[in-house]
Amino acid sequence: MKARTRYFIILCSLLSLAAQPSDAQVKGRQKPKPAQKQNALAVADFYPSAAKLMVIDSVVVDKENFAKHIPLRKEYGQIGKYTDIFNSATQTSHTSSAFLNGFDDLCIYNKTVAKDSTLLFMAEKIGNEWKAGRAIEEFADDFKDVDYPYLMPDGVTLYFSAINKKNGFGKRDIFISRLNTETQTFYKPENLGLPYNSEFNDYMCVVDDIDSLGWLVTDRHQESGKVCIYTFIPSDERWSDDENISEEKLKSVATLRSIKDTQYDRKLLDESLRRMNTHTSSDKARHGFRFVINDDAVYTDINDFKSDTARGLFLKLMQLNDRQADIEKKLPTLRKGYRSKGKGVDRKTILKMEEDLENIMIQKKNLEKKIRNAENL
Incomplete structure (x- = not known):
């Protein structure tokens, strides 16, 4: 055991020296921060636990208006900017995104509460009047810049995006929490893990459990101002359950490097493509x-x-x-x-x-x- 430990330490030292860039390589660019290196290693550690998502389509769009490219059913609600959903020109207090449920009586929105600090707020409509929103302070201590909410039709399951240095992969990550209906407070959020999240900014997760379709919005491998929307089939399975999967393919599916690698069932893929193609027309x-x-x-x-x-x-x-x-x-x-x-x-x-x-x-x-x-x- 001691010999193996010494060998591992020596090997890591050699790899570390080999990875050091030359002066010519460093010139003109900044050296990566130590935190970024740690996050990259953390991502690799989570490859085996990556969810077994099958991606059936993807599209690159402008980050500022990606919500209009997600064909969410009207009965599930509306996602987008607060000002667009409520046809309001006021942007001083409600700065970014919002979710309005299918009954038009509950809204979760992002609001600036201090310089460089935002929280999610939840407001209810009683009769024809919207009541003052309640800050979801359960997320305040551990999360920064909480945004991009989506509440499932069950009225309990909440997806959102935030920065969390203790439980994140680098930049923005998508988290899931559930509402305690007795206290009307949310339980401690959980990181959705891979491949929902990455070392990049992962903005939003929307799930349609009737058609078994989901949409993941991320800027991984995209130029500035652009995001990729992956349409996927939700699954509770893990890629690690596949005993025959190679390390290289596991890395590919865990990071969504190749859509084709995620498509493990042709029949399921064809059925999902049909649902996706009829989704918008049937919704109308x-x-x-x-x-x-x-x-x-x-x-x-x-x-x-x-x-x-x-x-x-x-x-x-x-x-x-x-x-x-x-x-x-x-x-x-x-x-x-x-x-x-x-x-x-x-x-x-x-x-x-x-x-x-x-x-x-x-x-x-x-x-x-x-x-x-x-x-x-």
Whole structure:
């Protein structure tokens, strides 16, 4: 054991000497700060615990208006600048980003409280009046420049971005916290880890758990003023669970160096791409519907639902509607191809789709009943 320790110390010393730049290399640029080196090493230490995210798309946009490139469902809420969400020209107190929930009665926003210091505030609307916001001081001691909030539809799970020297990878990191509904305070936040975070600025994480899609906003490997938005499939799995993954590929997926390396399941990728491509158009169709609750109530907007349970069930109903529409669109072509023969159409595929369609109809009927029961309580 002592011999191995001596060997490790000697090896580290040699590597350290080999890594020292020459005078010519140093000239004209600053030497990296010790803290930056430590953060780079810390990132490498967390490669094995990286979440197994599959990235299905990415786009580079201007940092100042990246929110408009995230197709968040209206019933999930709105993200963006406070002034844009509330159509306000006042920028003296509410300086940066904000989140407004789908019911339009809760807002979490960034506000400057002192020089070079900002906090998140949470405000509620009672009736038609917004009450004074409460500073989320639970994050004040350990976090700097807290910003870019996103609250999940459960009203409990909060994502945000901040600088944390004790529990961060270098610059901005994305954290997750949960609301204690009894005390209306947030629990201690946790770093989302890799590949959500990096040595660069990681600004925002948005998750749509109905369509199983997520969006990660970061400036890693981007020029000044630009960010990359990765569209991904959320997952609780870790890459370390894959016994066959090489160290080189683990580094790649943990840092999102290669999108292709993250795409481990072709079928899952194709299904997610289809959901992503129909996401925006189907979202528009979710408003203007007619859903009969009882003899006296017909809902035409997602915000008409009073029960969170009913609202969540209705979102699942809309997802089933999307699946039904997709099958009904494909079936006629497949049947026609099968009848004409010679077009390689598998009869089993048609039968399976017809069976799926029948099951969807049964599920929809059950969901509609549960929605009405929840809303009529």
